[in-house]
Every structure is written in structure tokens, then in C-alpha cells.
Amino acid sequence: MxxxxxxxxxxxxxxxxxxxxxxxxxxxxxxxxxxxxxxxxxxxxxxxxxxxxxxxxxxxxxxxxxxxxxxxxxxxxxxxxxxxxxxxxxxxxxxxxxxxxxxxxxxxxxxxxxxxxxxxxxxxxxxxxxxxxxxxxNNWRPDLSAVKQIRKKVAIIGAGPAGLGCAELLARNGVKAVVYDKYPEIGGLLTFGIPAFKLEKSIIAKRRVFLQDIGIEFRLNTEIGQDISIRQLQQQYDSLFLAMGTYQTVDGNLAGGQRDNVIQALDYLIGNINQQQNYQMERQYYDLKDQHVLVLGGGDTAMDCVRSAIRQQAKSVSCVYRKDEKAMPGSRTEIVNAKEEGVKFIFNQQPTEITVAGVVFDRSDFKPLKHKDKT
Incomplete structure (x- = not known):
């Protein structure tokens, strides 16, 4: 053709x-x-x-x-x-x-x-x-008709990207994969952390159907150590694959960081998605409507937060980063999208303390190191 x-x-x-x-x-x-x-x-x-x-x-x-x-x-x-x-x-x-x-x-x-x-x-x-x-x-599925089942079973703990990738690889090679997760849906942070304006949750639901169709089994709402023990899994399966993830936030260790009006990024994003999708999980929902929001950081998680706050109709949303714009680790595309949607960016400001009135910054001026000529 x-x-x-x-x-x-x-x-x-x-x-x-x-x-x-x-x-x-x-x-x-x-x-x-x-x-x-x-x-x-x-x-x-x-x-x-x-x-x-x-x-x-x-x-x-x-x-x-x-x-x-x-x-x-x-x-x-x-x-x-x-x-x-x-x-x-x-x-x-x-x-x-x-x-x-x-x-x-x-x-x-x-x-x-x-x-x-x-x-x-x-x-x-x-x-x-x-x-x-x-x-x-179009319900495309790989042709696995020639794959020989080898009568081995693997338990995968965690239904995030690593667990799902492992499960599909095993299924394509004739190994029975059973995926455990304590949450009600597969995907890990793809489902519970990334906002829907970047990744609609129906997309992950379609992927789940795909994986089930090629023989992968999911046992959700199952917490290892509470609903079933590691020892039981070892007795029931030939191998275990640990893909639990971390779900840990990056704490800036700022003075005043424990104040009530300080929210960790992951807590905010997960709580927001839980409220939208009606997931029954123990995460607080933070409504930032009519609030003045300041987000510290310049990565993709920061962009997820500022753009979510815009959609919650915050009164103002600003992103503060300690270096200049070129040094921001986040996707350029996401930064452009945030600017289009009304986020204000402030650069070269190093946060040092969170007070009742706001955040204290030191002016920063990061410059690339100049390599000396050794000749």
C-alpha cells in the first residue's frame, strides 16, 4: 500500500x-x-x-x-x-x-x-x-493463540504502572498473573493522582478490560497484611512481584510547614480526584474556591496543582520556583497550558519560612557553573 x-x-x-x-x-x-x-x-x-x-x-x-x-x-x-x-x-x-x-x-x-x-x-x-x-x-487484542500456558502463577502486589506492565508481560508469556491492590480501581497514581484533565479515568477503565480479556485477574480492595498475608501468597503462588509504589510527598522542611493552611501536593490531588470520582478513600477533600493559592515547586506535580486550583475557581493561583523558568523540571507543554489558564509564575525565589501572613522568600540567582580550561 x-x-x-x-x-x-x-x-x-x-x-x-x-x-x-x-x-x-x-x-x-x-x-x-x-x-x-x-x-x-x-x-x-x-x-x-x-x-x-x-x-x-x-x-x-x-x-x-x-x-x-x-x-x-x-x-x-x-x-x-x-x-x-x-x-x-x-x-x-x-x-x-x-x-x-x-x-x-x-x-x-x-x-x-x-x-x-x-x-x-x-x-x-x-x-x-x-x-x-x-x-x-475497536477492541483490538494481541493474538496470544500460539502462547503456551506454562502452569505458573504470579501474585503482583500493586496495580500501578509497574504492576500492570509486569502482569501484561507475564500474560503474553503464558504465566497466570493475579494483581492485588488495596484501592478500588487499578492504576495507582494514574487513577488517584493525575488530574482528569490530563488523563480521563475512563481510559484506565478501558485498559482494565483489555488486561482482563488477556487473562489477568484483579483482586482489588485487598490490603496485603490485613486481608491476606505475604506468607499466604507465598504458599499460593510460584512468585511474588512487589509494585506497591510510595505515595509519599516531597516535604520542603520549611519552618511553619505544619500550619493548617499548608497542603501537601499529593494529599490535595488525591483528595480532589476521590471527591470527583466518588471513591471511598480516607483522603481529605480541599476546596480552594475563592482562595489565594500559592504553589511551591516547578515540576509536573506543581502544574497539576495549579491547574486543579484554577478549575476549583480559586481567586488567584501563583506558582513560585527557586530558579528561572528554563530550569523548571516540568513539561514545557504543561507550563504553557498553566499560563494560558491564568496561573501567575514567580521565579528566582527560595522559600525559607511559612508564617501566618504568608511565605517568606530569599531572592535566588542560580547560574550555571563555568568550566575552567584545563589546558
Missing amino acids: SKPFSIGDTLSFIKQARNPAHKRPVDSRSHDFDEIYLDNDQDQLIKQADRCLDCGNPYCEWQCPLHNFIPNWLDMVAYGQFEQAASLMHATNPLPEICGRVCPQDRLCEQACTLNTGFGAVTIGAIEKNIADQALA
Whole structure:
């Protein structure tokens, strides 16, 4: 099958400009927790995938932590072979529809794309998201008919990304996987920590159906050590895989950090999602409507907090970071989204103390070290 749009056209990356996924208008998206990115139609996916140069040395693939076969499945998409592309995505990535949404492509695969300088990187993340979504919507499943069941059982403790990835790998190799988790749904922080405007919870529900269809069993609302012991699991299974995660916040150890109006980021995000999804979990819900909100930090968790506070109709939301904007560890895309939605950013301010009246800062001026010439 020939490419529908640019048969043998080596200059398609110029003739077809980078066209990232469109976003919902700020006025509407800032008042709800629905995903902000719109789906691409098939023609758009094909055109964007066709921009890939199919580099002999695919930097995008090596910059990807999973080393996904990115140029290969982009080529399949360019030829309209969506199901084959979905199959190849799943060969290295058990959660492509989730990585397409929350992975920081702008500092990984897309940053490494040869076209990124001067022409605009291939929209790898948007293509991954849309193709994986279509696969789940069309009930695509891997062909496991040739897999021989080896009569081994593994208990996986924790239904977060690590546990789910382990379970799928075992199922693809003929091992019975049973996943335990103390929470009512799978996903770990994907479900309970990441806001729905970045990752709709229905997406994780579809992934659960997929995993159950390939033979994975889930035993939720089951706490190890309370509902069943490690010793019992050792007696019932051939192996155990521990994937509990941490669910721990990063404490800045600031004086005054224990005041009532100081909220840890993870507590805030989990409590907010529990309230939205009506999960029965012991997490306090924090309503920031009409409050002046100050978020300390510059990573993706900070962006999740400021953007959630905007949607709760906080009176003002500011993000304070101790270095300059270029040094922020969070995704550039998330920072842009936060600015569009009304978040104010304050840079080069090091928090030192939290008082009744507010936060005390020291002016900071971090500069890169200059390497001395040793010659």
C-alpha cells in the first residue's frame, strides 16, 4: 500500500508543517476537569506521521525510556496501517494510550527528533495517544493463540504502572498473573493522582478490560497484611512481584510547614480526584474556591496543582520556583497550558519560612557553573 499523501516525497516534512493536537478553548476548559486535547482525525494522523524522516540513527527511539520503535510505527501510521501500528506500540509499551497523554515528549522523544530544530518535531505523543485510543475503542487484542500456558502463577502486589506492565508481560508469556491492590480501581497514581484533565479515568477503565480479556485477574480492595498475608501468597503462588509504589510527598522542611493552611501536593490531588470520582478513600477533600493559592515547586506535580486550583475557581493561583523558568523540571507543554489558564509564575525565589501572613522568600540567582580550561 502506498502512502496516501506523499508517495516518495522526501520533502513532506516541509510541505506539511507540524500541527500539534488542538486544545479546547481556555474559557471552557478552565471550568471543568475534562481532557483539554481534541482528537486528531485519521487524515491528520497520516500527514503528521508522514513527516518522519525515518532517520538511520533514530534519536527519538533512544531518548525514549522504553526505546519504543517510534519510526517503525510512524511509518505504519503514514500508510494507514493503524492496527499494525498499535500492535508494534504494545510490543514495548503496555500503556501507550497513557504515555501518549502524560509522558513529557517535549523533553524526550520530540526534543530528540531531528526535525525539532527549524521544522518542528513530529507529533509523536499525539499520534501515539490517538492510535492507542482507536485500538482500545475497536477492541483490538494481541493474538496470544500460539502462547503456551506454562502452569505458573504470579501474585503482583500493586496495580500501578509497574504492576500492570509486569502482569501484561507475564500474560503474553503464558504465566497466570493475579494483581492485588488495596484501592478500588487499578492504576495507582494514574487513577488517584493525575488530574482528569490530563488523563480521563475512563481510559484506565478501558485498559482494565483489555488486561482482563488477556487473562489477568484483579483482586482489588485487598490490603496485603490485613486481608491476606505475604506468607499466604507465598504458599499460593510460584512468585511474588512487589509494585506497591510510595505515595509519599516531597516535604520542603520549611519552618511553619505544619500550619493548617499548608497542603501537601499529593494529599490535595488525591483528595480532589476521590471527591470527583466518588471513591471511598480516607483522603481529605480541599476546596480552594475563592482562595489565594500559592504553589511551591516547578515540576509536573506543581502544574497539576495549579491547574486543579484554577478549575476549583480559586481567586488567584501563583506558582513560585527557586530558579528561572528554563530550569523548571516540568513539561514545557504543561507550563504553557498553566499560563494560558491564568496561573501567575514567580521565579528566582527560595522559600525559607511559612508564617501566618504568608511565605517568606530569599531572592535566588542560580547560574550555571563555568568550566575552567584545563589546558
